[in-house]
Amino acid sequence: MNMPGTDIPVIVQRVLPVTPDQAFDAWLEPAQLRDWMGPLTDVQVDPKVGGRFRIVMGREDADGGPIEHTGEYRELDRPNRLVFTWVSQYTDGESVVTVDLSPDPAGTRLVLTHEGLPADARDGHAEGWGQFLDRYLAGAESLKA
């Protein structure tokens, strides 16, 4: 897939106290999405491969209105995996989110991978701190080797 963003994905993990089926459904049911992604001013989902979603998140700070997130479901393999595209004012066109679910002794392990994100927004937010840290991390990594 040819995406304009960086090669560095965001990977976030959690172990959730539910079954994989329950964890899967929380991504597709509007009532559940309102509860954990919210506050949402609008949520529309068409949960099938090729179907689209629209999630509008309210924002409490003054510097802007609600944030719209839209995308298309690419893969819905209950209860193992969801893949969907993710577009917002903070993405450089289309990015891709993959949610992998697997059984864990404590419930379900969720691994979220967000790929194709723009590099400039990631560094720009931090006013250069990101680039500063990248330089020293490169140095620190080479010391480990």
Next chain:
Amino acid sequence: MDMTWRIFNPMVERSQTALLDDTYASLSHPVRREMVEILSEAPHRVTEVAAPFDISLAAASKHIQMLERAGLVERRISGRDHVLSLRAEPLEAAADWIDPYRRFWESKLDRLDEHFRRKG
């Protein structure tokens, strides 16, 4: 990336947020940033880390102590030499935190976890 690392300083387990505060505070001074840059190339003796700066050894030592307190720098004593080296973990935690997309999903997944615990 493993976000569960901790250091003990001494006897007191410090929270992740306190460590991030220390990391950013310790990187907020140009002398300390340059010290980190020197150590990112290789471990150095205290005197070598202090040498490039037009400040007293005592002042340089204070900067080094602040880097040690933040866990960014580790000191090994061998004979009369105090050798400093850079630790990657606090920098990695700081780099992770600064990524707005990571903060977005970390916060959403915290709420997903709370959502299930409320329902449960």
